[in-house]
Amino acid sequence: MNFNLATIKIKNLRLRTYIGINEDEIKNKQDVVVNVKIDYDAEKATNTDDMSDALNYKTITKAIIKLVEDNRFSLLEKLTADVLSIAAEHSSVRYAEVEVDKPHALRFSDSVSLTLSCNKTG
Template sequence: MSEGLTRPLSQIHIKDLRLRTFIGFNDEEQRKRQDVVVNIRIDYDALPAARGDEVAEALDYKTITKQVIAHVEDNRFLLLEKLVNDLVEMVMAHNPARRVEVEVDKPHALRFSDSVSLTMSASRD
């Protein structure tokens, strides 16, 4: 069919997942949930799923999204760094994921700014 064809990894994007959590170390941040916006890009080899139209070969992004929602909403975080790192490690625990990039925005964290965000990534060889 496509012999000799080389393809880069495919990417799944989970965009603008809007959640609420306790994040920050100020008194008000400790008492009141805040909005966060999560964006995740996962690189994986989608070709087996695409060629065979096999669900079992696809990355289960629905399960990943449910895990992210539960983790964000059921926990407290002092730092944005902790939250983002947790999500990176959570996605990379799924074996098909070859690379992940997670960005979390904290809207209205700074006066005169729409948001503050932090991005982290990880990959496996």
């Protein structure tokens, strides 16, 4: 049996960063919630059961945490694009999608989110 395309989902990664352009946003870290979807060619990993043939989601998650928590962002677009770059950087990735939520960004709203994706096939 041949299993080729795998999907990894990192769900509700709760982090804190400086995000926004208002004075209080520049001075104070805020919560963000990151969701990542990565489709990759897992044929080798499904056949060998060897970690070196798989996409290491722990390594990806650590890189996302470092990026988000160690930097400042004015725009949700920039934050989301930078996370997407990490999610899509491995050569076996075919498609990646990142959604970043900024809870309580608007009055009367649970959150505001932005989603970006990239398709590396064809």
